[in-house]
Amino acid sequence: MPLSRRDLPSVGEHVIATVKEIFEYGAYVELDEFNNLRAYLPWNEVSSKWIRSISDVLRENQKIVVRVIRVDHKRRTVDVSLKRVTDSERRRKLAWWKHYLKACKIIELIASSLGKSIEDAYREVVWKLEEHYGNPYVGLEEAVISGGSALAKAGVPDYWIEPLVAEAKKHIKPKVFKKRAVVVIRTLDRRGVELIRKVLLSAYEAVSDEKSEVRVHTIGSPRYVVEVQAYDPKTAEKTLNTVLSTMEEVSRSLNVEYRVEGVG
Numbered sequence: 001m002p003l004s005r006r007d008l009p010s011v012g013e014h015v016i017a018t019v020k021e022i023f024e025y026g027a028y029v030e031l032d033e034f035n036n037l038r039a040y041l042p043w044n045e046v047s048s049k050w051i052r053s054i055s056d057v058l059r060e061n062q063k064i065v066v067r068v069i070r071v072d073h074k075r076r077t078v079d080v081s082l083k084r085v086t087d088s089e090r091r092r093k094l095a096w097w098k099h100y101l102k103a104c105k106i107i108e109l110i111a112s113s114l115g116k117s118i119e120d121a122y123r124e125v126v127w128k129l130e131e132h133y134g135n136p137y138v139g140l141e142e143a144v145i146s147g148g149s150a151l152a153k154a155g156v157p158d159y160w161i162e163p164l165v166a167e168a169k170k171h172i173k174p175k176v177f178k179k180r181a182v183v184v185i186r187t188l189d190r191r192g193v194e195l196i197r198k199v200l201l202s203a204y205e206a207v208s209d210e211k212s213e214v215r216v217h218t219i220g221s222p223r224y225v226v227e228v229q230a231y232d233p234k235t236a237e238k239t240l241n242t243v244l245s246t247m248e249e250v251s252r253s254l255n256v257e258y259r260v261e262g263v264g
Contacts, residue, residue, distance in 0.1 A: 002104045003122045004034045005130075009068045013094045014085060017041075019062045027058055028067065030082065032097075037078065041066065045081035052123065057082070065090040099137035103129070106140060106171055110163045125164070128155045140168040145211060145231055177233045179240040185251065186222035195254045199247055200224065206246035212239045220228040225262070 009015050009031065017029035017039065017102035026043045030036040047057050058064070066080035085093075104126055111121035132154035142150035145255060148161040156164070185196050200216050203226055207214045212230040219225055228234035244260060251258030 001032065002034065002101065002120065002126070005122070005127050005159050008037070008071055008073060008076065011068050011071055013068045014065055014089055015068060016093065016097050017064050017080065018064045019058050019060055019064060022054055022058055022060060024054070027054060029064070031078070032063075032081075033231075037076075039066075039068075039078040039080045041080050041082060041242050045079075045083055046068065050081045062196060063094075065093045070083060080201070096135060097235065100130075100135055101240070102171065103136035103140050106167050107136065107164065108153065110167055113163060114159065120189040125151075125156050127162055137172070140164065141172050144168050144172050145174055171188050174231050176229050176231060177236045178227060178229050179233075179263070180225055180227040181240060181244060181263040182219070183224050183226055183247065183259055184222050185224060185247075185260050187256045189255070195256050198254060199256055199258065202246050202250040206243045207239060208233070209239065211235065214239070214243055 015034070016032040018032060018036075019027055019029050020038075021209075023026040024043070027041045027046070029039050029041055031039055039168050041058075043054055046054050050056055051057055064082060065085050066082050067084045068078060069081045069084070070077075070079035106231050107121050107125045107151050108118060111118065111125075116124075126136050129136035129151070133139040133142065139150060139154055143161075151161045151164060152158070185199050186192075187195055189195055203214050203216050207228075209230075212228060212235060215227045215229075217225055226240070226247070228240040228243060240263070248258055250256075
């Protein structure tokens, strides 16, 4: 189980919990993110709908997402609610937790190879990435895309960086977003092949961002597909617009017919 840098959660926070004991008046759960801290789930916070028994909703060892509704710092007691968590909040938190656990396992694996303790792994890497990126998984994903600088900027010591990047590349495949357009390029000039080639090459020259990639192929002259790949949809769309604008400018300067037939 991951180590927690905080002893208690905050009111309003969504946390992962494991159901441990179920009674008529409520249930006791353990908070996975807080070193299995015990918390109380009152029966009237289980469901917003009428239920015959709490057991109709909960079962022992079930993983659930709950919202913290009360924290007593002196007594170190926590009350939580299940009914105050929406479906979208539950899905988002579960996805976050899944990624968090995966990142922790990768980092713990490298800690073992470096002769570092679990405490070292969390203090020197996990918590630094969590503080900088919100989730250590995001930091490792960025390292796969951009290299070790993504870890260095979060304050990860140098001796962790190379092995972490190498291991992350084995387990993390960043999602790629694609945007494409069909363009028509033609000319009656006797230098037609050379001119069209210059327009097509300008598509590649328009991309300077290492996180984006452009590909161009024909689907039967004079139609060509221009495809841009990036690690987020906004970048993909922005890069495609830049590429199309550049191709249009080059076509105009060469007196070559150019038009966009469709974007998708």
